[in-house]
Amino acid sequence: MFRVSLSFLAVSLLCLGLADIEITTLDPWQELRRIAVGFLTPDVSVLYTFRGAMINTVTFAFCGIAVGVGAGSVLALFFQLTAVRLLCAFVRAIHEIFWAFLFLPVVGLNPMCGVLAIGIPYAGVFAKVYAEILQEADHTPLKGLPAHTGRLSRFFYGVLPVIYDDVKHYTSYRLECALRSSAILGFIGLPTLGFHLETAFREGLYSQTPAMLCGFYLLIASLRLWVKPKLVLAYVAVSFALVSTEINLRWDNITRFLGHDILPWPMRREGFLDGTGEISFPAEQVWEWVVHLVRTEALPGMWNTVVLTQVVLAGSGLFALLLFGTICRHFVSRRRFRGLSHYVLIVLRTTPEYILAYVFLQLWGPSMLPAILAILLHNGAILSYLTGQNANLVRLRMDSSRKKMNRYFFEVLPRVYGQFLAFLFYRWEVMMRESAILGILGISTIGFFIDSAIADDKVDKAVFLIFTTALLNMGIDSISQIIRRRLRVSAGAVFAHQQ
Amino acid sequence: MFDLERVSVAYGAARVLKGISLRIREGEKAVIIGPSGAGKSTLLKKLYELRQAQCAFIHQDYALVAQLSAFHNVYIGRLDQHSTTHNLLNLLKPQKAELSQITPIFRAIGMEEKMFARVSTLSGGQQQRVAVGRAIYRRSSIILGDEPVSAIDSHQAGGLLELIKSSVDTVILAMHDVQLALAAFPRVIGLREGRVFLDLPSEEVGEDTLADLYRRS
Numbered sequence: 001m002f003r004v005s006l007s008f009l010a011v012s013l014l015c016l017g018l019a020d021i022e023i024t025t026l027d028p029w030q031e032l033r034r035i036a037v038g039f040l041t042p043d044v045s046v047l048y049t050f051r052g053a054m055i056n057t058v059t060f061a062f063c064g065i066a067v068g069v070g071a072g073s074v075l076a077l078f079f080q081l082t083a084v085r086l087l088c089a090f091v092r093a094i095h096e097i098f099w100a101f102l103f104l105p106v107v108g109l110n111p112m113c114g115v116l117a118i119g120i121p122y123a124g125v126f127a128k129v130y131a132e133i134l135q136e137a138d139h140t141p142l143k144g145l146p147a148h149t150g151r152l153s154r155f156f157y158g159v160l161p162v163i164y165d166d167v168k169h170y171t172s173y174r175l176e177c178a179l180r181s182s183a184i185l186g187f188i189g190l191p192t193l194g195f196h197l198e199t200a201f202r203e204g205l206y207s208q209t210p211a212m213l214c215g216f217y218l219l220i221a222s223l224r225l226w227v228k229p230k231l232v233l234a235y236v237a238v239s240f241a242l243v244s245t246e247i248n249l250r251w252d253n254i255t256r257f258l259g260h261d262i263l264p265w266p267m268r269r270e271g272f273l274d275g276t277g278e279i280s281f282p283a284e285q286v287w288e289w290v291v292h293l294v295r296t297e298a299l300p301g302m303w304n305t306v307v308l309t310q311v312v313l314a315g316s317g318l319f320a321l322l323l324f325g326t327i328c329r330h331f332v333s334r335r336r337f338r339g340l341s342h343y344v345l346i347v348l349r350t351t352p353e354y355i356l357a358y359v360f361l362q363l364w365g366p367s368m369l370p371a372i373l374a375i376l377l378h379n380g381a382i383l384s385y386l387t388g389q390n391a392n393l394v395r396l397r398m399d400s401s402r403k404k405m406n407r408y409f410f411e412v413l414p415r416v417y418g419q420f421l422a423f424l425f426y427r428w429e430v431m432m433r434e435s436a437i438l439g440i441l442g443i444s445t446i447g448f449f450i451d452s453a454i455a456d457d458k459v460d461k462a463v464f465l466i467f468t469t470a471l472l473n474m475g476i477d478s479i480s481q482i483i484r485r486r487l488r489v490s491a492g493a494v495f496a497h498q499q
Numbered sequence: 500m501f502d503l504e505r506v507s508v509a510y511g512a513a514r515v516l517k518g519i520s521l522r523i524r525e526g527e528k529a530v531i532i533g534p535s536g537a538g539k540s541t542l543l544k545k546l547y548e549l550r551q552a553q554c555a556f557i558h559q560d561y562a563l564v565a566q567l568s569a570f571h572n573v574y575i576g577r578l579d580q581h582s583t584t585h586n587l588l589n590l591l592k593p594q595k596a597e598l599s600q601i602t603p604i605f606r607a608i609g610m611e612e613k614m615f616a617r618v619s620t621l622s623g624g625q626q627q628r629v630a631v632g633r634a635i636y637r638r639s640s641i642i643l644g645d646e647p648v649s650a651i652d653s654h655q656a657g658g659l660l661e662l663i664k665s666s667v668d669t670v671i672l673a674m675h676d677v678q679l680a681l682a683a684f685p686r687v688i689g690l691r692e693g694r695v696f697l698d699l700p701s702e703e704v705g706e707d708t709l710a711d712l713y714r715r716s
Contacts, residue, residue, distance in 0.1 A: 144562030144572075144630075146579040146637070147551040153578050153586040161566035 001421060001487055005317075012314030015307040019372070020444070024365030031363050038206025046208045047215045050196045054215065055242070057192040060111060060185070061178035062239035064118025068178075069171060071119070072126025079131035091124035093473035095433045096181045097354075097440065097447075098466050100188055101454050106257045111243040114190045118181050122174065133166045134159070168229065175227065176220055176350075183216060184354040188440070197355065201362055213351070220350050262463040264289050293461060298468050301439065301446030305472070308368055308435040308445055309428070312375040316431070317424050319380030320387055321413075324420075327388035330396060330412055331404050345388075348381035353434045357441055366442035375434050379427050386423055390416045418487070425484050429477040436469050500525045500641070500669055501546055508541050515541045517693040523671065525640075528664055530680040530701075531673040533690035534713050539673035542690065543643050546671060550641060555634035555667070557644035561626050565619040569610065569629045572618055573601050576637040604632045607662055609655070623650040631659060635666045644672040653679060677709060692716070 025031065047054065078084045094102075100117035107113045142158045149157075186194025193216060200208040227235070260268065260277065266285035271278035325331040326341035348356075353374045360370030391412050400411055439447025446469050453461035501523040508516040515538045523529060523546075531539045540559060547554050555576060563572045570593055578586060589597055593615075605611045608628040618626055627650045634642050642663055648656035653676065660683040664670055674680040681687065681701045689697035689704075689712045696712050697704065 140560060140562050141564040142562075144556075144558060144564070144633070145575055146577070148579040150579070150583050150586075152583045153581075156587060156590055157567070157571070157575055157578060158564060161564050164566065 009314050012310045015310040018307050019368045021369045022367045028363045035206050039210045041207050042211040043207040044211050046211050053193050057182045059239035059242045060114040061182040062236050063115040063243050065175050065178045066236045067119025068122025068126050071123035075127035076130035088124035088127045089474050092121055093470040095437045097437045105459055106253050109189050114185050133163050137162045180352045184352045261459045264460050297449040301449045305435045305445040309432040312431050315376040316379040320383030324384040324387040328391040345381045345385050348377050353378045357438050361441050371438040371443050387416050387420045425480045428480045432476050526668045528670045528684050529686040530684035531688045532680055537690040538693045540645050543645050547643050553639050554641045554643050555637035555639045557630050557634045557647040559645040561630040563618045568615045570614050572629050573632045573636050576633040608632050641669040642667045
């Protein structure tokens with residue numbers, strides 16, 4: 001474990017040297033002052049003015065989760081097939097924003113775009129997690145059922161009660177994630193909270209932003225109050241009703257997209273020039289197109305994505321190791337201070353990385369710095385929270401050292417390090433996905449090239465780049481799983497702590 | 500009812516039952532005794548496999564659904580005899596018909612007030628009673644039980660054994676409490692190292708026979 005940690009740290013330091021970090025704004029402090037002033041004078045009326053966007057944020061999330069849970073449950077039943085597992089891994093590997101990019105040319109700026117952008121990757125996630133929960137559930141109650149019990153009865157009496165708590169826990173955690181995804185889809189044009197947040201930041205309307213952010217935090221914090229298992233179906237039904245009023249799906253859009261638009265330009269060129277729209281296959285030119293794209297955009301984009309990912313991987317880890325003690329009763333005896341730290345961590349982990357990055361971008365201009373800090377703070381907060389919770393479960397002997405340093409290094413850290421490392425590696429592919437999309441904000445990770453391609457209406461380039469990013473992500477996920485298995489650490493128990 | 504002719508069972512390389520020949524008629528009440536590892540559980544499982552639909556099995560680890568109530572766990576005893584719709588309805592809300600049939604069972608096992616308690620909140624002895632109740636509710640012709648009263652004090656265990664015997668025709672239980680077993684059952688089958696060591700009416704089982712059965716080899 002120690003060796004793996006050190007080698008990753010070394011790689012990250014190397015990448016830190018390669019990363020492009022600078023502050024390019026003329027006067028970052030002035031902007032910061034304006035933000036602070038805006039923070040102290042929040043304009044709460046925007047929550048009413050933009051109530052449509054707030055409602056959309058919620059309805060997109062519920063519909064997306066419904067699609068994800070529905071499709072994911074079905075897929076989970078077939079998870080023993082390699083094809084299903086690969087499909088789910090591929091679908092998971094593409095960030096919701098990139099899925100939205102894929103659906104924009106097909107369905108337009110439409111609720112359906114948002115719902116599918118959330119639902120499809122989430123289906124892949126739910127399939128995997130539900131399959132794991134099913135596999136690891138206790139099967140002994142099943143032998144107590146009569147031999148010829150029907151399949152459905154067997155499921156509802158012998159399987160569902162056993163997995164119910166785990167499924168409920170994970171699904172409600174995912175609902176929170178879906179709300180975050182829904183909010184940031186607004187940054188690319190969909191009618192959710194992110195849309196108005198972006199406008200407010202861009203126009204310097206800093207009184208609006210804290211109000212909207214606080215509204216969003218309250219929404220997430222209050223989830224436990226109004227999302228009860230018995231009401232969820234009602235919420236989903238209402239959400240679908242509200243969303244479907246604007247659906248405008250044309251079948252020829254889909255066929256044109258899949259059969260024409262996503263094919264490389266050389267294949268469409270002749271048909272374009274002579275007006276027939278026919279597809280040809282000039283093999284050599286297609287190959288040149290691929291090579292050129294890979295050399296000028298895919299490789300630089302992926303390289304920068306990987307550099308950023310490695311930096312934040314170690315950074316988040318160090319952040320968590322330094323700060324998890326602040327919510328741990330073995331190091332901070334005063335409940336009030338632990339509570340304060342608790343809330344800071346909750347705010348940091350509720351705020352989507354995209355929004356954090358956007359704020360830092362306003363302050364410091366486009367370089368890797370905003371992205372590094374955004375991903376580092378968000379994931380570091382998650383890791384600190386989980387590790388701190390684990391540390392709180394540790395029972396110290398009565399005669400263990402009172403010195404905090406001794407406690408930390410000899411008693412607490414060794415006991416929590418395994419799970420900490422497991423979860424850090426679990427988040428690795430998440431950090432890579434986030435690094436990829438932050439390119440949309442102007443740093444040269446792959447998202448930059450994908451965003452440019454979509455802006456230029458070059459769907460073929462975008463699809464190619466998204467596809468290669470997905471493969472990179474799947475690669476990182478595989479390495480992460482191998483490392484976790486080698487170290488024999490499991491992130492499974494961590495899900496029990498997800499809130 | 501059961502006619503085993505030199506049956507052997509092996510788990511991988513380990514031979515657990517070595518050529519068992521046994522005949523058990525309808526209406527017999529027999530108990531299987533013997534040292535640990537003799538093959539009692541394996542023999543019971545083998546008997547169960549032969550007549551699955553007519554048997555109710557009481558597992559050594561109870562095999563209850565911890566997250567459901569005691570009521571639902573007993574109901575599971577007849578899960579294959581109701582339609583799926585009826586089962587689902589009963590899961591959401593206990594149906595009157597079932598309540599009228601299951602409540603007397605809970606009264607008989609002495610757990611009426613815990614009928615709707617979650618099984619995970621019950622003690623080991625209470626959980627075992629629920630497992631017994633489930634077997635009785637099935638109203639099958641045979642009850643097979645692997646240590647069905649092991650977690651219940653000997654004072655009450657006798658009463659529970661009588662309840663089991665009066666509920667069905669054929670009863671075959673494995674027990675480690677020899678005194679209780681001899682007192683409650685007319686036929687005793689002793690297993691030792693995977694073979695039938697003795698198969699006698701309980702009055703004819705003497706102290707020295709038992710000593711030989713349980714002797715450490």
